[in-house]
Amino acid sequence: MAQARRLSLRDVLTDKRIGLMLPLGFSSGLPFLLVFSTLSAWLREAGISRTEIGMLSWVALAYSFKFLWAPIVDRYDVPALSRLLGRRRGWMALSQLMTAAGLIGIASSNPQTNLSLTIVSALLVAFASATQDVVIDGWRIDAASTERQGMMAASLQLGYRLALICAGAGALYIAEFVNWRSAYLAMAALMGIGLVGTLLAPRLDEGAARTRVPFVQAIIEPLSDLFQRKGMMLVPILALIACFRLPDFVAGVMANPLYIDLGFSKADIANVSKLYGVWIGIIGAFAGGLALTRLGLWWTLLIGAFIAASSNLMFAWLALEGARLELLILSISIDNFASGFAGSALIAYMSGLTSPGFAAAQYALLSSLYALPGKLIGGASGAVVDAYGYPLLFTATASIGIPLVILCLVVRRDTMKTVEERRIEEPESSPAVGAGSRA
Incomplete structure (x- = not known):
């Protein structure tokens, strides 16, 4: 080749x-x-x-x-x-x-x-x-x-x-x-x-007519292909994707209100969370990419699932301790690094699940699935805080790591098999197109 x-x-x-x-x-x-x-x-x-x-x-x-x-x-x-x-x-x-x-x-x-x-x-x-x-x-x-x-x-x-x-x-x-x-x-x-x-x-050459596939068919065909290739294993796979970033999304809605309620200034929040934290997230993303090459996809996925969920315990600790700037820095450091690491793992995993004929459509569907549950449940996070307080919310989101680890163990064999099949089919593979969109 x-x-x-x-x-x-x-x-x-x-x-x-x-x-x-x-x-x-x-x-x-x-x-x-x-x-x-x-x-x-x-x-x-x-x-x-x-x-x-x-x-x-x-x-x-x-x-x-x-x-x-x-x-x-x-x-x-x-x-x-x-x-x-x-x-x-x-x-x-x-x-x-x-x-x-x-x-x-x-x-x-x-x-x-x-x-x-x-x-x-x-x-x-x-x-x-x-x-x-x-x-x-x-x-x-x-x-x-x-x-x-x-x-x-x-x-x-x-x-x-x-x-x-x-x-x-x-x-x-x-x-x-x-x-x-x-x-x-x-x-x-x-x-x-x-x-x-x-x-x-x-301006690209757009003169060629595009095939106008009915919208329902355009959505159903990629899903049908996934079911044909994965069978019943698709159920735990989709559950893993749907829950993988759930702790991050749910906790993320209440993070800024927590900082405000604790008494941090907007300048403190900007410096630590929105400036420093972004670069820590980039480092975490590169660390996840390096882990993929050194440890393999499944181990990186497992580690990402565990650290991304458990990092929310830092916010529970912060909520209990109060407005301590050094603890805010530590919490943001651990959370953003874990989030970046887990994001790289999930992008690679979802990309590996696609097939050449439906790669773009399947990735769009999978990336929509991973964000949907967190955003739906995240809408109720404020009610949980009002009723039970910040520590319980962040502890509960951290506990999601337990079923995530179990799901990683369930899909282990399929993940190893998929990686080996793609290695045989695409020995000179290039990075998955579209893998970096808002993950």
């Missing part, structure tokens, strides 16, 4: 498409925290109850259901915009403008007097942002050959992480020294970075 051509440094530095993934990745990552943890900090400071904050986190369900309207984005043009920019870039521009409009709507709202406007605007941001994720992944796959997809994805992730710093630490800094309205208006303006990337992106 012919060996895939290696990319030289000159190839990377001169490839406009790889460079363009930086602004597109930035645009993809910016909105997420603005309708999740950053918004929950504003709402808690405004006196909104923790129960309502937890329920509001359900707006992020748009990221879990984006596969339902992905066929529309893939097969239909945006009126006017697609004629000017092409199908992919037309959808990119529309979703970016809608996201900016939603952020302006949040900035214009007052949660204390007009919470409904905040909710509607957050829904618009989540829906438009999820649509943007779909179309950016589609453009990336169309724009470059397989051997370049690894660098495309790496550039995307770098832009995404930089955006997390802006939407987390940056927004909190502005809110601390100016106000929340200015913070969200600044974030809306930063969506212009993605729009510039869209306008600079090459």
